[in-house]
Amino acid sequence: MFYRFLRSLALFLRGHFFSRCSVIGEPPCEDGPVIVVANHPNYFLDPFLLASVFRRELFFLAKSTLFTSITSPLLRAAHLLPVYRMQDGGENRAEKNRQVFASVIEKLEARTGIALFPEGISAGERKLHPIKTGASRMALEAEAQNEFSLGVCIQPIGITYARFGQFRSSVTLSFGRPISVADFREEYHSNQRGAVQALTFSIEQGIREQIVEVDEDRLLAEDIAEIYATKDIGNHDLERFKEIALHLRKAREIPTSERIRIERRIDQFLRLRAQWGLDFDQPLEPPLSQFQALCLTGPYLLGLLVVEPPYWLLRYIFRFQNNEAVAAGTRKLFIGAGVFGLWFGTLFSFLLFLSKSLTLSSSLLLVFILCSIVVSWHGHRVRLFLLGLLRPGGASPVEMLRILRDELINDLECYRSSSLDNS
Numbered sequence: 001m002f003y004r005f006l007r008s009l010a011l012f013l014r015g016h017f018f019s020r021c022s023v024i025g026e027p028p029c030e031d032g033p034v035i036v037v038a039n040h041p042n043y044f045l046d047p048f049l050l051a052s053v054f055r056r057e058l059f060f061l062a063k064s065t066l067f068t069s070i071t072s073p074l075l076r077a078a079h080l081l082p083v084y085r086m087q088d089g090g091e092n093r094a095e096k097n098r099q100v101f102a103s104v105i106e107k108l109e110a111r112t113g114i115a116l117f118p119e120g121i122s123a124g125e126r127k128l129h130p131i132k133t134g135a136s137r138m139a140l141e142a143e144a145q146n147e148f149s150l151g152v153c154i155q156p157i158g159i160t161y162a163r164f165g166q167f168r169s170s171v172t173l174s175f176g177r178p179i180s181v182a183d184f185r186e187e188y189h190s191n192q193r194g195a196v197q198a199l200t201f202s203i204e205q206g207i208r209e210q211i212v213e214v215d216e217d218r219l220l221a222e223d224i225a226e227i228y229a230t231k232d233i234g235n236h237d238l239e240r241f242k243e244i245a246l247h248l249r250k251a252r253e254i255p256t257s258e259r260i261r262i263e264r265r266i267d268q269f270l271r272l273r274a275q276w277g278l279d280f281d282q283p284l285e286p287p288l289s290q291f292q293a294l295c296l297t298g299p300y301l302l303g304l305l306v307v308e309p310p311y312w313l314l315r316y317i318f319r320f321q322n323n324e325a326v327a328a329g330t331r332k333l334f335i336g337a338g339v340f341g342l343w344f345g346t347l348f349s350f351l352l353f354l355s356k357s358l359t360l361s362s363s364l365l366l367v368f369i370l371c372s373i374v375v376s377w378h379g380h381r382v383r384l385f386l387l388g389l390l391r392p393g394g395a396s397p398v399e400m401l402r403i404l405r406d407e408l409i410n411d412l413e414c415y416r417s418s419s420l421d422n423s
Contacts, residue, residue, distance in 0.1 A: 002077045003057055010052040016376045017333050019168045019279050023053055024238065025175035025210065029155045030056050033108040033142070034178070037135050037203050038157040039128055039211055040117035044330040046159055050115050053173055059107055061100070061116040061134075083134070085120060105142040108152055114138070118203060124164055124327070126214040126221070126241075128207060136199035139181045140188055148185040153178040154203060158210025160237040162229065163222050165328025167336070168279045168380075170229070172237040174210035179203065212241040221245070223266050224412065230273070230284045230405055262411060269404050276387055276397050279380040284402050288378075293385035296374055300382040303371030310336075310343040344369065 014021055029036075036058065040046050047060050057079060064082040067075055081100055084093040104114055119129040139152050156176035163169040179202050188195035214221045221244045228240050278284070288296070314336055321331060347368065351361040374382075387398045395403075 020170040022172040036115040131204040156206030303375035
């Protein structure tokens with residue numbers, strides 16, 4: 001019951017925190033015993049996203065240091081199981097992990113889903129760290145105890161954030177083909193260690209196929225990806241970052257002076273877009289008809305009055321926060337949810353104090369919440385419409401942004417084409 005509530009909350013918060021969440025690739029394994037494995041670029045956003053995209057209930061393996069006498073009951077109710085890592089220290093680590101393995105095997109035998117992040121760390125980087133063998137050992141041991149008739153599969157997932165920790169950016173979850181653990185039966189009977197290594201290698205390759213690794217110039221890659229997203233080139237973040245990775249390899253062949261010029265123009269574009277309050281990774285072409293935009297303008301303006309005070313407070317708070325990629329998104333999500341919860345609670349109390357009517361206060365609060373949802377889900381589109389009405393010097397701000405964007409994309413494509421011709 002508690003997990004279902006958390007999943008519903010995750011779906012709601014996902015719709016507000018991310019401008020778009022794309023799910024691509026193979027269908028999620030919604031039935032039977034499965035171990036879900038994914039890369040781990042962000043502390044709590046990653047399990048939060050997995051819980052929101054699977055309809056089935058999942059049990060997540062988490063580092064034991066999260067479990068204290070206070071948090072343990074809540075975390076276990078949220079379907080988290082502790083894993084005792086070597087770097088976390090502690091006594092009787094091996095025995096405790098055997099108990100965790102036994103619990104995982106019981107859940108797989110009950111045809112439950114398990115989710116874990118086999119890198120064992122969350123680094124906030126666009127690359128895959130070495131994969132640990134835990135998922136392979138649990139899966140093979142579960143099958144071995146059931147004469148390889150259990151039907152356990154391992155589904156690799158790649159999580160690609162358009163911009164780590166950025167509010168209203170987008171995210172893509174790419175699902176890979178499930179790996180049948182039974183395929184490793186013969187090797188397990190002849191060489192258990194070899195089977196574990198072989199399955200671990202398959203897991204690593206499966207995850208690697210669902211992500212794009214960018215070792216250098218990560219911030220430049222994210223900037224270029226945002227520019228392409230405003231023209232809606234590429235349907236999702238993974239596809240865009242595949243293109244960007246190619247651009248970066250070719251960019252190293254561009255003369256330094258020319259590269260600096262391009263980077264300055266990219267910065268100019270991003271600053272202008274932020275100045276006009278447009279969402280990250282959203283197209284600059286207006287997707288709404290004039291009639292739709294006019295209908296949404298009133299609720300949008302009212303919603304803006306409602307949500308601007310907590311947004312202002314959050315911007316002030318995060319100005320003094322460490323923007324480390326691995327944790328920034330987690331802090332923004334949970335602090336933001338807390339601030340908005342307190343804000344709407346305070347607003348309701350104020351309305352109740354003024355009106356002395358529970359019905360009227362509840363109705364007004366519902367209207368305010370619906371208007372705030374318009375700001376969150378349709379604000380970018382309405383802002384595009386309103387900015388399109390402004391024409392200083394004959395061109396609207398949106399038109400100027402489109403011109404600058406198209407020039408940048410044309411230059412990037414020309415550099416890539418010339419590099420390909422010379423190779």
